[in-house]
Amino acid sequence: MSTIRCDIVSAEQEIYSGQATLVVATGELGELGIAPKHAPLITRLKPGKVVVTTESGQQLDFAISGGILEVQPQVVTVLADTAIRADDIDEAAVRKAKEEAERVLAGRGEAMELAEAQQKLAEITAQLQALERLRRNLKH
Known part of the structure; x- marks a missing residue:
């Protein structure tokens, strides 16, 4: 191969x-x-x-x-x-960061803060998806 x-x-x-x-x-x-x-x-x-x-x-x-x-x-x-x-993702820390980013987005902060929160939320979502995929693969 x-x-x-x-x-x-x-x-x-x-x-x-x-x-x-x-x-x-x-x-x-x-x-x-x-x-x-x-x-x-x-x-x-x-x-x-x-x-x-x-x-x-x-x-x-x-x-x-x-x-x-x-x-x-x-x-x-x-x-x-x-x-x-x-394997190295700290789920508790990622979920806490997600809540913080969502709070900023819901509060409609300043434009720069919103852009940073949206970027952070995209990163966090990618980490959570990788973690969920890892868990599914471990169950098989």
Whole structure:
């Protein structure tokens, strides 16, 4: 089975580097599935999840806050503003942050505060979705 190297990095650190048979992410125009021998590509990513399927068939879930996806002949690179493995998500902290963002949005704060709250809510939603997917995969 052929593979392609996948690197996921954030502004702070390298999150993942390894061989993959498939990388799925959400681009501006929809879902992208990157397999070995994919044509070169650069696109922006929406906040959401990135799913990496390893050589063994294991699916690794990551939540990102948006960024850039670059596909080269031998490597797929996800350059994310922030990224976290689903395994590392602190559910209690994420739910608290979600409540805070929703409170700001409901209170109709200042425009800048609203934009920040909307961005934060998109990041939090991506983390919760990654966490739920991880739980479903563990039950199977």
